[in-house]
Amino acid sequence: MAPSSNEVDQKLSRSALIALVIGSMIGSGIFALPASFGHATGVLGTLIAWIIAGTGMLMLAFVFQALSRRRPDLDAGIYAYAKAGFGEYIGFASAAGYWIGCCLADVACLILIKATIGQFLPIFGDGTTPAAIASASLLLWSVHFLVLRGIKNAATLNTIATYAKIIPILLFIGVAFIVLDPDLISQNFWGTEQPGAAAVSSQVRSTMLLTVFVFVGIEGASVYSRYARDRSDIGFATVTGFLSVLCLLVLVTILSYGVLPRRELAGLPTPSMAGVMEAMVGRWGGIFISLALLVSILGNYLSWSLLAAEVLHSAAVNRTMPSFLAVVNKHEVPVGALWLTNCVIQAFVLVTWFAEYAFTVALKMTSAMTLIPYFLVAAYGLKLSYLGNSYRAGERARTVDGIRSAIATLYAMGMLYAGGPTFLLLSSILYAPGTVLFVLAKRERKESVFKPFEAIIFAAITLAACAGVYALAVGAISI
Template identity: 75%
Template sequence: MTASSNSSDQKLSRGALIALVVGSMVGSGIFALPSSFGRATGGLGALIAWGIAGVGMLMLAFVFQTLSRRKPDLDTGIYAYAKAGFGDYLGFASAVGYWTGCCLADVACLVLIKATLGQFFPIFGDGTTPTAIAAASALLWGVHFLILRGVKEAAALNTVATFAKIVPILLFIVIVIFAFKADIFAQNFWGGEEPTFANVSNQVRNTMLVTVFVFVGIEGASVYSRYARNRDDVGIATVLGFLGVLCLLVLVTMLSYGILLRPELTSLATPSMAGVLEAIVGPWGKIFISVGLLISVLGNYLSWSLLAAEVLHSAAVNRTMPSFLARENAKKVPAGALWLTNIVIQVFLLVTYFAEYAFTLALKMTSSMTLIPYLLVAAYGLKLAWTGETYAADPRSRAIDWIRGAIATIYAAGMIYAGGAKFLLLSALLYAPGTVLFVIARREQKKTAFTLVEGLLFGAILVAAAVGLYSLVTGTISI
């Protein structure tokens, strides 16, 4: 879609862009934080983990803000920056990696919705029973046709859902503040272990991938920058949305340490926020949070659906994906991209029936697939500051932007390393077949599929995919 083809009623306000950021980040993760952190660390480790994640992701938010201002022509965000900075194939890899991560996040949302209902209606079980998969499929295609009616309508619904899901979280925080017990928090501070540097650092390391998932979605406004009424709103929405969500995440995590001891937090069922509130106010707290979770995850699912189709469509418009993915309907909705997205989600949904821990796997794979695009965005911001491109008229900002880009790059690389070899190999299993789309696009343009460097990179991905497949077959790694 070109700027001239955008009708004024399809433009999004600053508030709608902030809602996209918040709606993308606030989903299932925040409702599971008490037990997720309780299993991994005590209060001190949690504070350090949030400090590291907060600084790293804030720097990434600043990079998005800087790039939206310095490269206004790159109005498709996370994909466009990777392509501009590092060439066609890495741009494609960023797009297909982020898109696949969005699809997996949607699968996680659908499974969790049915698992939550399974607490009250056993037929849904853990979210992967035949009935649950059938119901999730009906929801999948219902949202599909909603989005086909128009991005503006879907974004408006997302804004409503964002406000609706923030209410139970805020109420939880208020109630927990009044019920907070300093003596319980003190017992949880060191995590029940000897107060040594080694113990605390190990606790922090165990929490880092949890923090990655809850921040995925920070790029929401950047991806949708072509719909913004004002380009300046994109960066502002990214930073404000991030800071607001960070406050919620830290409060939910830290306050829970003042309600239940760490072993009790560890044993809570998902959503563990419901267990914390139930310990304070009784059974109605569990029901209240479960309803909030359903609203939250439904809104989160809608956000991911919008982002997934938008990235795929934008890559097709820029001729890095096959041309059929650039097709729009009369409502200017990227219909071709939306159809492929939801077909892939449907396939993943069917696979969950055979997975032992489908929800957990989907969450971790979402983090793994989106960290590589984040790394490329951060590296592009660092590259601009390093070379001085776009800084001729504003040299004083160059040093600050270099520092921000460097910290964001180190953080993203560190998180990939923390994830371990297992998830890199599993990611390669998705990147390798996804490259078929790149080859099709290159043939449409009558170009050679790969340059020498790109061919070597694809070869490395193929080797990693082969190792991953062999490891799965032999049981060396499991899902």
């Protein structure tokens, strides 16, 4: 049966998929890197952190690329791989975790937009004042109705925003190269007054969740694989987008150490890239970067809105989520998933009023929620290569894919360890009630909810959630 003209029109080109990956990854994070890294470590620790993160995430990008070739029948990306590898409830947990991570990423975007405007209009403060929350809510629902008009239109706007935000970042890098002070690089090298491997190791660990956050979005092309004109574009877009963003991230952080002393970098307000630019060229530079940040985050916010709704819809189409989430409108937009997504984002935005460091919490929670789905994708790639499914006998690619998947799996496990128990407990508080969607889907199908192994996993998540709630109640952890 020939595809309809509307279906053909909704297909995305290779360049649009690349822009989706880059647009998803470049957002609020890169503009906050100078202060975030300056607070945590020096030049050496930064280089080590990017080597670890870059290697781990590159391996994950290769896993996504390999899976798009080996399992072309799985066109729902990050969710479908977890389900195929480890069962229905694990697949659901991957979809739910990734979806909540996307929602939290959008919250981080909204906070930073208002915090940036707050530098010029005090009524917006740090992005969590009543005026900021009201305007963030207005923006949230404006984008909601824009996306309802069609994925193709939203993706086109995202592509335009992606190009618009890369230009200021490239300008920042160019100016930083010109004014670079080698003495400052040397001064900031160790990041501590008492150089030593132990001190640097501790510094690197403190940056790990930050590096995860700026790489979240690497799976953008995979999540949207059902819209790709050509399956081969998915892997190409993932790897190309990742390598492009990695170069920008490394240059922004390292060059900043050659502009200001580490202590001054650490004290810069968000967005700290604006402070570095102002130190290089004057006040206009800070304003210019702040405006670029707004364009960047708006594009990033749009990307996350698309990804969040898409992963819910894909899970619903595969009957792991309730059927109302599979409903689409005449523009092929998943309306049920979009409405639920934006209602959850709205609830998170209201909660930021009570959070002391709302942006940092949203940033780290995004990383924690997406690491588990990343781990499951890497583990599925490892399982596929180990069992030899979809590989020819003696095929060399099987060994290569197995090594890459093993490295990606170890990296995701290491990042979960580096994040510590606090964010795993907070993640459980979100995972446990989210299981209601899984229960509803099972009841629609008139099936028993859990298999024995799945019941054990759910019990463990519930216990962790209870421990997290108790820790919040007694003040052992805070938001």
